[in-house]
Amino acid sequence: MKKDINIPKVEGVYIAVVNEYNDIYKTQDWNAYIINDQNVDLEMVIAVITGYSENKITSTIRKKIDTLPKKSYAKLELMQEDLFALNNSFKVSFFEGNKMFDKTYVFKKNTINLKALQPLPLMDVKGVLIK
Template sequence: MKKDIQIPKVEGVYLAIVNEYNDIYKTHDWNAYIINDKDVDLDIVLIVTSGYSENKMTSIFRKKLDVLPKRSYAKIELIQEELFALNNEFKVTFFQGNTMFEKNFLFRKNSINEKAFQKIPLMETKGVLVK
């Protein structure tokens, strides 16, 4: 029975962490974004995030987006630099039509840094990207 369950592969959905200037507080902040590079809208997007290492674990953060339009992105959360020393996992579940998709995105510890910057799809900026 378990072998009969089909889990479709997620393509065209990415997670990015970007360093941005905050005009209000005059600081540079690290923000996590979900990117929909597909030609269809994503419905009921659920994101569960946590950070962990061998001996530390952050609290769990949950975010829901009713719709993530095609070829768009949305800010998930602000990430403090202290968390870069942990593995940061983003579990994403969404519907595309009547089909549910699920994917785990992992930013490994110490992988969020300016040396890892690359062009981020749709955002016209650079950051750390996980596909």
């Protein structure tokens, strides 16, 4: 039975954490984004975000995006720097046409930092990226 279930592979959808200046509060903030680098729109995008370690777990954040247009990105959440000492899991589900896709992206503890910044697809900034 399991061999009959087709789970399509997610490609061209990424999670990035960006360190950017907040004009309102005059602070440097870390924000998580979802990037759709595909040539199709994603529908009913749901992200479930949790930080965890062996003895700690954060509260769960859920974010819904009705449509994420092709070749675009959207902010998921503001991330406090204290969370970077934990593993940060982003479970993302979405529809592409009539097919449902699902992928879990995990930023391992201490991998989100200024030294790990790299150019991001579609965004004119640098950040920490998981494909």
